[in-house]
Amino acid sequence: MKINFSLFKQTLTVAAAAVAIALTGCGGDGDKFEVIKPTPLAPPTPPVAPPILPAFDSDGVLQANIRWTDYGVPHVTADNLESMSFGVGYAFAQDNLCILADQIIKYNSERSKYLGPDRNPGTGDSEHLINDFGFLTLGIRELAEQNLATLSANSRAMLSGYTKGFNRYLNETGAANIDPSCANQPWVQDIDSTDLLTYSMGVALLPGAANFLGPMFIAAPPGENPFPTPVAAAPGMSLEQGLPFKIEPTIAIPERNPQDMGSNGWGLGSDKTENGMGMVLGNPHFPHTGNLRFWQFHTTIPGYLNVMGGSLMGLPGAVNIGFNENVAWTHTFSTAEHFVVYQLQLDATDANNLTHSVDGSKRTIYKKELMIDVAVAPGQTIKLKKNTYTTNYGPMIVVPGNFEWEAGGSAFAIKDANLPNYDVLDHWLAMNLATDMTEFKQAFKDYDGVIFNNTMAASKSGEVFYIDDSTVPGLTATALNALATNPALIQIKQAAGFTVLPGFISAFDFNAPVPYASAPKYEGTDYVQNSNDSFWLTNFENPITGVSPLYGQVGNEQSLRSRMAHKLLANASGSDGKFNMMEVEEALLSNRNYLSEAILPELLSICQANREDDIDVSGRTINLGEGCDALTAWDSTMNIDSVGAHVFREFAFQFRRNPQWAVAYDVSDVLNTPRGLVDNSVTVMQLATAVDKIERAGIALDATLGEVQFVEKSTAAGLPSGERLPWGGAHNVEGGFNVFSTSTSNNGTELPRHTYPAMDNSSILSADAQGYHITSGSSWIFIANFTEDGPVAKGLLTYSQSHNPGSEQSDDQTKLYSLQPQLRPLRFTEADIAANLVKEVNITSAVQE
Template sequence: MKKTPLWIAMSLASGLLVSGCSNDDDRTDAVTPEPEPQVMVFAPDGKLDARIRRTTYGVPHIEADNIESLAFGSGYAQAQDHLCLLADGVIKANSERSKYFGPHKSIDFATGLPLQEDNQNLVNDFGYKALGIREAAATAMPTLGERSRAMLSGFAAGYNLYLADLASGAVTTPNLPCAGQPWVKPITDVDMLTYLFSMALLPGAANFLDLIFFANPGDGDEYLPRPAATALNTPASKAMLADVRTKALARSQTLTTPQVNPMDMGSNGWGLGAEVTENGKGMVLGNPHFPHTGQLRFWQSHLTIPGFLDVMGGSLVGMPGAVNIGFNQNLAWTHTFSTAEHFIMYNLALKQGDRLTYLFDEEEMAITPRTYSVEVNIGGGVTIPLEKEVYLTAKGPMVEAPPQLAPFGWDDNQAFFIQDANMANTDVLEHWSAMNFASNLEQFQQAFKDFDGVIFNNTMYADDQGNAFYIDDSTVPGLSSDAENAIWLSPDIRAARESAGFTILPGDDSMFAFDAPVAYDQAPKLVRQDFVQNSNNSYWITNPASPIENVSPLYGDRRVEQSLRTRMALTLMSDARGDDGKFSRQDVEAALMSNRAYLAELVLPQLLVQCEAQGTTPVVVSDSLSVDVSPACAALAKWNGAQNQDSVAGALLREFGYRFDTEAHLDVPFVYTDPLNTPNTLAADGSALVALAAASATLTGNGFALDAPLGSMQFVEKSMPDGSASGVRFPWAGANNREGGFNVFAYSNEANDDTLLPQHAYPAALDAVTGAPTASELTTEGYHVRYGSSWMMVVGFEEEGPQARGLLSYSESNNVMSPHWNDQTQYYSQNTALRPLLFTESAIAAETLSDRSIEFQK
């Protein structure tokens, strides 16, 4: 973490100000003005006080006189909307899931029984103990900056007050069934910091919990947990232990290499500058593609400390009193998931004959076993402690994969450990708070110079002065220049990186070691007066007119083919402007909601020509499958140019997209000097018709019409608290990454919904060629949306301040009893548009639904 002094965004440079001419040296009436007042951090005399007004769609406008009270209001309001998610996040981070729910993930609230018997809770609990986040939080708390301590303590107090109001009956609105259950309990500031530490590891070490659980120097089942000395020796405990052992052995046979930085975990972001906007002021498009369920869910709020802070936007649930993606009076910003790597896996050379000693610059270093214990619920209100060893180096936990995931084995010669740059990242709150308080580009940039808390994001910014700014200052390991050169040039390191999907470096040479993140001045960044943008490719062509080069390879690749979505984004940047060649806010919103698909714009006319030549002659897909593609071609000819609800053959285009390969199906290859237009030109060898034939057979084989409108197949349907289907389906517009969409959605969220809250799912549709579930995750009911565009906003600036529209596509509350469980979801389904964001006092007063003040004496 950066160690520069705490930056208070609202403070101004102080100095001696005098009136009159500079040569009036003998004046005696010169006055030194009072210093600019500073925002109050802690509540005076420990009395927390906040006002929460809710406007249409349930948006809370939270006002307080100090940072601690503002977080207090945020904690209360978030608990109103997301009590179960917050409570589950805290027990997960504290390694207590097994204590309340047994060893397996996902419970059925109706029966209390596990829905998946997979040891997931046990793996998580031991994994987070191995990562040491609770211990790190307790140690770090007294050393945090004042703002962080105030935000954590205030949020915990607000959350706890809501629990107390539930228990006393002061809150009369029904809540989710988790209310009153033993795992939904009061929290502390250390609990909240532990939760934030767990979130910071999501793009890195948290992907390796299974490999941490499995790691051990032996060759057998030594990694399995065992009863602690105090464990009850009862039939129930013996049965649970046998079950854990069976499931653990089975789980070890099905592990796969963790996928980090998945493309679906993405977003679009634009920062538009003076040269491309109608009024010469900046504009921001924010469009994060994130899970619609789980702990990576966004929540909208408006936070105000009169005279100091006025910020609105979306935050991840559990962010205590700060906005992650939003705007204030002078500036706006958004984030996208970065291609950067936030950890290094190190390959250790072991001392001969000793699997617990490795060599580092020819010196012997210890691998230290540490025994951890986890309480496991065996039913009937009884828990027993299980214990196991985890193995640690001075810089991170050991990892090991079963034999089928070689080469990550632990044998007589080598072993592996993970070092995560986001471990115990204490800058998260300070960094986002500094961005919230900033009032100009210099102050916004200073936040990145002072802190390293933007854990896995690119940042796009624009302001009322017409500046556009991009930076990827996510927390990236700061390697030596020699190590960076080796990553670029070493064939072995490059091959290992390509195979694994992340960087693996020698652990025996200090040249490859790191102790801190990359410094601000070495991070990829760009200031423009036209635009900056990102759609989850690397920093490289943030603006094609000014490619970014010469940064650490850990930030991602350069001079490589861009995704169809990035090409769509850059196309929209060019052709979605008004007749004057400039953007209005309406133009930007129209671009976001256009639902264009770059794949179709790239190849559909050529594909239809090939269709005409093919006629009714069957296309041979395999030895057992030939398809007359003429019905598919006729359906595609009716496609209306966008993936809207009324788009005929939208599903056919999607299934074709999942079988389309730019390398195999395009003749003109990628040229890095023309990344927007290459590769191109549909191959004339008939391979694209084979892909179309397979797509056609898959849809018809599962009972879907080729000319079905997309809205008849793509829908949102939420789950009830017990995991059953709500029965309320909303037809849904929007494209997909594989089609080269911009406003995109996806359909399975299992990998990104690490909560206990169950979600219903429909049977998978089967691929006509492979007989396996389709890559598109089509179900027997259609495309069940659970991922994609989430908190969306378009913000521009006028003389009177920000003008903003936005939408939280899955609505503000996760409480099925709330009127704001589905209202924005219904709005999107019916309008495919954003709504006004109420930022001014007059706008808030006109649409206030409730107005409540809360207080608490510490």
């Protein structure tokens, strides 16, 4: 949808002016006023790492023991952080070397150097140019180079060890013998700590500035060509002839969550578990391909650290989501905003349009020339240059028709609270090391590195804790009040999907993220939960309010998945109202869905009443009879043997576009509204459209879900493997809890893969696939329950450990789930590891003779 912000500019200017007036003194000389500026906050002093935890290896020779148990899970033991990370990096490289190598060139701005200017060669999409100039504009590589030495000893040790382990595997195995997806590619090279820190800083920007690389690419003052030009003539061309390729990017308003990341998370306390000890359910819904895959591992530094779980690609040694002997935790993708777009007021006297004003004082828009190498033929590159522009807020952006750089008028810049964020490794390591809930909470007081996540945790003693400590701009009271009360700012946020503030008054600026004390939190002994709605109903009996609106909404209608989560918490624990592990696993994997439980009887009645009618759907005559029979036979779940489940799903996709609820949302009955189904022509047409789509796709209406929904891995060349694994699981559209979906969009890497196009944009059904090709959803799943004998855990990595299609670990867990949705035991104790040992190696960084 195109949004013309020019309609709002005058209103926004007036709004900012009104705030400026409100900030002036009420008495004294009317020609003089004082602008209240935000008080600069001193950067927090990083806490000193506990000296008892060895960071670096004492003699410089790293050593680690790695034991692999069933399903390819490595258990790494070492006597210091650097050696532990050395082992983790080595084991990770066996499974996913290609993904991290791809990400290193992405964030180092070298995609064009190795892969040419376009993601789709010859199209002029310029995606690689946009990537490379974009991350140079953000300056993450430069920041990593400048600040690596200032990081904590723990962070530097983990970066150092992990990269050495990664390199050890690559050099030991040889580039010709690794995953064939990237074997012998020139961009597969040794990496170092600066590379990995750059990568970490880039990941921190995923929900923010990283989505604005296109608008940064075309940001230039009026009259200036924003596109790059050659530094020297390309081979066989003169400089006047320009480039041997076209530059025709499509730039639109960015999405805040383009990869549709989501999750479910529960923390159950002593009041909600049968044994009175803490339990956690972790259920991230992340892409199954690309740069946001999880990987499972277990690390031990005897006497200091013993933690198991899963982490995103390339996190050097720390567990993102998992458990130790005392605390378990998980994360969900937060509704919070992590950046602000600022509308600048340009100085009309500057003909170059490179000056704006803040509180009446002139500020410079700085120009910087950037250069990259671009492949134009095998073995040939040319060097391109372009200007980039930044302000006191951050990079300038342009979106044609919406955010324009207008001569003497307005322009726009983006400021991201995660640029830079050096706390990521220290924050997760502190969680990994926590010996009780007090220490776990202290990690959030000391650091702000959870970047874009809610956190839910439970302890051995039965405490639960929730916090949205994602990195959120710490706006002033003036700015927060304006966001809550000013119609123009409210309207712009609704239209854009993110906050836009006046940049010509300093009171709208921020100097630091929201501190721990002001973040939404809950603690107790009952429960915490989140399914990607806001913090508000983390605990339904104790709603959270009174925090910055940048964290998300209060009083809003909940998603169907969130309502399913609350329903499961209320009724899936048996007659005693307390959960055991089996009940939590059944709640997740029963594949119930909220929408069918809410409206299926009414839908069946409507369907039967119209089953003999001929209904025109875009020129096709549709009869509902067979569809009604399939829905009648359906068991209301999304399991592989569920007949007709896809008929309901396709109806749900149509219903979402124009919901026909009989009872509207009521904030006083939030978990039960909206409800009921209206019997009208719209509902009948939605049913007919669902039947029509399925018939046009050539799929039987009475097929089972396992015949329609499947996982199919790609070959190393990105072709369909031909092996389709039936897949149980729901979708967000029907309000499932254990949800999956399909995506054909950019998965963040350039590694080859296959996709099947959807029939249209109204659902994910593909005629080419003859169903739903699952590529995202429930990924790293685990349940951990503390007992008197230590934590007991089950889990699964639905897409398996390895990206390498030649590895047994590329699909072993996938096949296990396909047979029947289930979790497997997690081998945490020494006895369990020994009983399930598959392979063991000792590795060292010493030069091998």
